[in-house]
Amino acid sequence: MILQKRGTKMDKDYSSYKPTEYEKYRWLRANNKYVTLDINTNFALFPRDNRTVQIQVNYKYEFVNMYYWIEDGGTEEQLNRFVSEHTPKEEDSKEYLENKIAKQKQSLAAFESRYKIESRHFEDYVETFYEEHPEITREPLHNILSGCNITLPLGEGILDFVYADFDSAYKDTALIYGLIYQLREEYVKNNKDKQTEERKEFPPEKIENQLDERIHNYYEYYFSCDDTRGITEVSLYTAICPPVIKRSADTYLSIKRYYQYLKALQKEYLDILQFCFDEDYYPELLGNMTTAERYYTFRMAKDFPPFIERNEELYMAFAPLMDEKTHTYDFVATVAQLKTEYPAEPLGRLAAELNTSADTLSHCLRRTHRLTRRYSFSSTEEMLELELSKMIENDIRFRKCKRCGRYFIMKGNYDTRFCDRIVEGETRSCQELAAQENYKKKMAENVALPIYSKYYKRYAARVKVNQIKKNDFKKWKYEALVKRDECSAGNITPEEYIDWLEGCFPNRKRKDK
Incomplete structure (x- = not known):
C-alpha cells in the first residue's frame, strides 16, 4: 500500500466536525x-x-x-x-x-x-x-x-x-x-x-x-x-x-x-x-x-471525565509553636526558640557541609515551621471546582430554602428548611419570617392561644396597678399555660378554659359571654 503525501488526500477536513x-x-x-x-x-x-x-x-x-x-x-x-x-x-x-x-x-x-x-x-x-x-x-x-x-x-x-x-x-x-x-x-x-x-x-x-x-x-x-x-x-x-x-x-x-x-x-x-x-x-x-x-x-x-485535577502543594511555612494541650499558639515558646544560641563549632562545620553561612544556618534552625497542605488556583473556575470537591470530601450539604428558593449551607445537625439570608427588600431573614408566619398560622388555628393572650394582657395590666401580686401572677401564668396546652390538645373545651381563667382573680364583675 502506498501512502499519499501530506497536502493531498491525507489532509483532514474538519468542516463537519461535531465537538462533544x-x-x-x-x-x-x-x-x-x-x-x-x-x-x-x-x-x-x-x-x-x-x-x-x-x-x-x-x-x-x-x-x-x-x-x-x-x-x-x-x-x-x-x-x-x-x-x-x-x-x-x-x-x-x-x-x-x-x-x-x-x-x-x-x-x-x-x-x-x-x-x-x-x-x-x-x-x-x-x-x-x-x-x-x-x-x-x-x-x-x-x-x-x-x-x-x-x-x-x-x-x-x-x-x-x-x-x-x-x-x-x-x-x-x-x-x-x-x-x-x-x-x-x-x-x-x-x-x-x-x-x-x-x-x-x-x-x-x-x-x-x-x-x-x-x-x-x-x-x-x-x-x-x-x-x-x-x-x-x-x-x-x-x-x-x-x-x-x-x-x-x-x-x-x-x-x-x-x-x-x-x-x-x-x-x-x-x-x-x-x-x-x-x-x-x-x-x-x-x-x-x-x-x-x-x-x-x-x-x-455530561460526558465529563470521572476525576478532578487539583494542584496540591506541601508548603513548609513559618508558624508559631503550638501548645499540645490547648492546641493554641505558644508565643512565649516561639520567642524563646527564635532567641536560641547554637554552639559555634558544630554550627560552622554543618554550615560548611551545606555550603552556606553559619548565620544563614542559625537563622533557619531558630525559625519554627509547620508543614501546610495548600492548593494553588488561578481562575474562578478552578476555585469553584476545588471548593466543591472539598465540600463533598467533608460531607457538607446544601439545601434549598423553602421561602426564597435559594440554596444555603447545612450547619451541623441543625435541621431547618429556611436560610438565614436576608432577601433584598426584607429586613429579617427567611428563618425569622418563617417563624413569624408559623406563629401566626398557629394562632389562627389554635383557639386556645388568643384566649390565653387576652387574659394574660388583662391580668398583666392589673399587676402594674398592684391589683394582683407579682408572685400570684407568676404562679397563675404557669397554670394558665398548662391549661392552654390541655385546651389545645382537646382535653378541655374553650368554654371550660375561659371559665377557669375568669375564676382565677374574681375581683371584678364578669362580662356576659
Missing part, C-alpha cells in the same frame, strides 16, 4: 484571543475539622512588588521609566488617584462586611515601601484583594458566585465599550487605507527577556483590572481572579466573552447544586444516593 459536550466545555473555559483567565496564582487552605477555606491572594502584579522586582533584576533606566509611567502629570491626575483609592476602600469594606479578611501584612508591606520612597506617588491597587488572607465557610464562595448579578454588571460595563467598538468599526470601514500605516506606527512590543515579559503582563493586568472592575467585584472569586482582556478595538468583545464565561459557570454550578444537593429533585431516582454518587452521575451524564 466536554470539548465545548473546555473551549469555553480556555484562554483565547479575547481573554486570559489564569494570570495570577493564589492559594487555598482547608484546615481540618473546621469546615472553612482560607485563601491567600497573590500580589505579584501590584506596583510595589513590580518595583522591587525591576529594582532587583532590571536596569536603572527600566526602573525610572516604570516609575515615570505611574507618576501623575497634572494636579487633577493626583485627585483622580485619590478618588480611586477611596472607592477601592469602599469596595473592600463591602467584602469585609461579609467575610473575614486580613490585609494587615500586605498593608504594612506597602506602607514600608512608601515611607522609604516618599518621592513616589501612591498607586491604587489594581486588585482590591491583593495580599489579603480571606476566611469563609466552606461552600459560601460557591453560593456567592451563583447568585451574583453579572447581568446588571455586564450591562453597565459593556455600554461604554460597546459604543467605542461601534465607532471603531465605522472608522475601520471608512479608513481602510490608514490601517497599514497605523500598524507600522505601533509595531508589536519587543520582548527580550523574562523581565520584559513580566512588565508586559503587568500592564495588561493593570488595564484589564480597570476595564473589568464593574463585573469582577460583583463576587468574591471573580474579584480574587480578575481576567486579562484584549484591549483597544476588541475590549468590548473581550468583556462580552468574559461575561459569557461567567454565565456558563453560573448555570453549570446551579445545575450541580440542584442535581447533587436538592432533596426534592427526582427523589425516586436520586434520593438514596450520596452527594459524591450524585456528582459522579452528573459528570458521566
